[in-house]
Amino acid sequence: MNRNRVLAVGLVVPPAVCGLLALLRDSFDNANAALLLVVVIVAVAASGYRSAGVLAAVSSGVWFDFFLTVPYNRLTIDSRDDIETAILLVVIGVAVSEIAIWGRRQQARASRHRGYLDGVITTSQAVSEGGSTQDLIDRVCAELTVVLGIDGVKFVAGGNRTSAPQLNSDGTVTRGGRVLKVERDGLPTNAEIELPIQHAGRVRGRFLLTAATHIARPDLQQRQVAVALADQVATALIAQPH
Template identity: 75%
Template sequence: MESYRNPVLVAAVVVPPAVCALLIPFRDNFDNANLALLLVVAIVAIAAFGVRPAGILAAVSSAVWFDFFLTPPYNSFEIRHRDDIETTILLVVIGAAVTEIAIWGRRQQARASRHRGYLDGVITTSQAVAAGGSTDELIDQVRAELIAVLGIDGAKFVASGKLSGAPVLNADGTVTRGGRVLRVERDGLPTNAEIELAVQHAGEVRGRFLLTAAARIARPDLEQRLVAVALADQVGAALTTHQTLHP
């Protein structure tokens, strides 16, 4: 968004007065409400980028220049008619509403894209397990997926026993420490200790991923944490199969 944020902000300042200036020759022949509709088009075009300050700025700028250029007395910020006052206020309200809708739509689109990425990661891992390839390669693949999905700094696989007192990412997606559930969405994953994620299959633990989030605060939501659990379970299934074939 940063790549187009500044140009959109500039457009929010420049476009409304330019549109109003172009409408000056028609202000005596058209109702002000119809002229305002053309300004609404400009506001919607700017708000569609999902940059909240730009959308609000475009709405306020449109209202101000609509008052100045298109409502009598012209070239003045005075408004004498009630209809013009209502139209000016509506321009601001519509601009703010459209901006929020655009932001919501972009967030939904980004969320859908992330979900697709999570699903692709699980499917790719499942295919690797089904293909019966190298377990080391699968573990490396899952390590990379875990780092990406959880937004953490690192992950490593160990076959040793459980670490005493370490935070745990459980099968239900909760993160606990000493039996206490941590509020990951609010406080983030623990940064002062490695987080255990069991690698298991059919109720039997085959190892653990130790997750590190020391350099930055990571706040994966429940869905992301469940994806991480599913990825670890894929490794558990692969290790079980490997042990069955190569006892």
């Protein structure tokens, strides 16, 4: 469901629910009505749009006041208990929306990381099956581009060292011996980042990572996955001729 539709649901459903509950005022407690509206807010917030969840919470509070508190059909409340219930409805609704959105984002993040690890496993299988080294390098370049969210990757054979920024085996990124804060500042955009591949302590080549057109902020786990992918090429270079 797109954002506009979710916003519309967050705006329209609370007054509809409150209008129906108004028909049952004598047999339906306001506290239970508030709990039902929280369910509506959670359903809207589960879409992943914060603005829709907040809108549903505010809409629920307004129409709870209008339909279900004395004096009815007016935006005023005489009962202190109803005032507290209306305020708590909005506050809890916003809080629940934030929790629902956080949970959805964590789930999406876990799914992405699982996909990255699947890429490592697939690449490892390609090495064990003895495919072309160049095909493996091309596969790893494509995987690195996706995992790190960068513009592109190329592979250069040989053990020459340069002063370029380095993506190290522990997932840190250094420049001139200084560890960069990638999550905050992103990968360097003014130079290629080297990801060296080693076997038996010897550098066999390096991937040159380009992140020039936008700020890429891969987290530590993504960078460690990138190192694991690159290591597959080191194994293949030892096992197979070019």
